[in-house]
Amino acid sequence: DGGITQSPKYLFRKEGQxxxxxxxxxxNHDAMYxxxxxxxQGLRLIYYSQIVNDFQKGDIAEGYSVSREKxxxxxxxxxxxxxxxxxxxxxxxxxxxxxxYTQYFGxxxxxxxx
Amino acid sequence: GENVEQHPSxxxxxxxxxxxxxxxxxxxxxxxxxxxxxxxxxxxxxxxDIRSNxxxxxxxxxxxxxxxxxxxxxxxxxxxxxxxxxxxxxAASNRNAGGTSYGKLTFGQGTILTVHx
Numbered sequence: 698d699g700g701i702t703q704s705p706k707y708l709f710r711k712e713g714q715x716x717x718x719x720x721x722x723x724x725n726h727d728a729m730y731x732x733x734x735x736x737x738q739g740l741r742l743i744y745y746s747q748i749v750n751d752f753q754k755g756d757i758a759e760g761y762s763v764s765r766e767k768x769x770x771x772x773x774x775x776x777x778x779x780x781x782x783x784x785x786x787x788x789x790x791x792x793x794x795x796x797x798y799t800q801y802f803g804x805x806x807x808x809x810x811x
Numbered sequence: 812g813e814n815v816e817q818h819p820s821x822x823x824x825x826x827x828x829x830x831x832x833x834x835x836x837x838x839x840x841x842x843x844x845x846x847x848x849x850x851x852x853x854x855x856x857x858x859x860d861i862r863s864n865x866x867x868x869x870x871x872x873x874x875x876x877x878x879x880x881x882x883x884x885x886x887x888x889x890x891x892x893x894x895x896x897x898x899x900x901x902a903a904s905n906r907n908a909g910g911t912s913y914g915k916l917t918f919g920q921g922t923i924l925t926v927h928x
Contacts, residue, residue, distance in 0.1 A: 701854075703854075737820070737920065737921070738920055738921070739815070739817075739900060739918035739919050739920045739921055740855070740900065740916075740918045741918075742915065742916075745915075755915075787854050787855070789854075799845065799857055799860070800845075800857075800916060801857070802847075802854035802855045802856070803854050804853055804854050805852070805853065805854050807852075
């Protein structure tokens with residue numbers, strides 16, 4: 698059963714704590730992405746990775762960090778430097794990072810800062 | 812960079828009616844336009860996409876039209892059903908962009924579609 702998995706589905710964090718969101722894909726895709734979704738807004742790109750051991754900042758990278766040590770995995774860390782981290786986080790992947798390749802999304806992780 | 816505007820933000824129709832959602836984009840180099848459907852608490856799912864070398868594409872009850880001169884594209888859903896109720900997002904990217912402009916998808920703000928039985 699191919700696809701993208703994200704865990705956990707719900708995550709609660711105290712202020713000042715770092716937290717890591719998991720994203721795994723078994724689609725053999727080269728490119729992976731992290732988006733943030735807030736109510737009433739479109740998806741905003743946090744980070745993306747075109748290939749293993751390489752990643753670039755998106756539009757709202759401040760307060761976030763990523764790693765891409767394996768093709769299948771692209772974890773996102775929300776650091777204490779992120780001022781307003783409560784949001785719905787979506788991971789996606791595509792065969793290649795070139796434009797025109799369909800991005801497939803995972804089910805998302807809802808992060809709430811207490 | 813690219814900017815995508817989507818209208819309306821909410822749309823309410825009766826079952827069986829048609830629904831139309833419109834998006835405008837700013838970058839004339841954009842040439843790939845996907846539409847995503849997002850159900851509550853789930854990730855977006857691609858429902859249809861169009862490339863700039865065609866003006867219209869259909870898939871059963873769903874169609875997308877593209878006007879490159881006016882820089883807008885629209886999603887048309889005919890014979891709507893309650894299960895069509897969801898948030899719909901349009902997006903745009905440049906398939907030929909390379910390097911740091913790799914082909915980034917820029918999303919519209921979303922349209923909440925409600926289909927009443």
